[in-house]
Amino acid sequence: MAISVGTQAPDFTLKTQDEQDWKLSDHKGKNVVLLWYPLDWSPTCEGENCKISAEPLPGGDTVVVGISRDSTWSHKAWKASKGIRHDLLADPKLDVTAQYDLVHPAKFISHRATVVVDKTGKVAFSDVQESTGDERNWGPIHDVLAKLG
Structure with missing residues (x-):
């Protein structure tokens, strides 16, 4: 079960594709x-990461990041190759993924999941795709960001 809405989002630091904290x-x-x-x-x-780059999510005060277990060098090459505009964060040991209870049962990847953290640091939305091969449902993400303003 993913992290619950209304809880304080665990703080974390991960490296971006550019080796920045x-x-x-x-x-x-x-x-x-x-x-x-x-x-x-x-x-x-x-498809998802390119879509977000082409059609940004609503809200001027919205920051989007992708997170996977891939290395920073893989993220850097993939981002440059595909024209992805947001930062990609490396969680190679899935430590942060585990904090958010999003480790896939296969144990070597994360679920395809979305967590929206509001301006105060609380979880405003949390969703896990049942099938990792399916694209996430963007409608509820747009809805929660519209409500948060």
């Missing part, structure tokens, strides 16, 4: 969309 608490005052996906270079993951 990315810390959740540095983004308080903005809505943060955490997009967990299984692996770089896979069709559904590519």
Whole structure:
């Protein structure tokens, strides 16, 4: 079961594709969309990350990041190759993924999941795709960001 709505989002620091530290608490005052996906270079993951780059999520105060177990160098190459505009965070040991209870039963990847953290640092939305091969449902994500403003 994924992290519950209304709880304080666990703070974390992960490396971006550029080897820079990315810390959740540095983004308080903005809505943060955490997009967990299984692996770089896979069709559904590519489609979703490219879609967000082409059609940004609503809200001027919205930060989007992708998170997977892939390395920073894989993220960097994939981002450049596909024109992805948001940061991609490396969680190679799935430590942060485990904090959010999003480790896939296969144990070597994350679920395809979305967590929206509001401007105060609380979880405003949490959803896990039943099938990791299916694209996430963007409607509820748009809805919650519209409500959060």
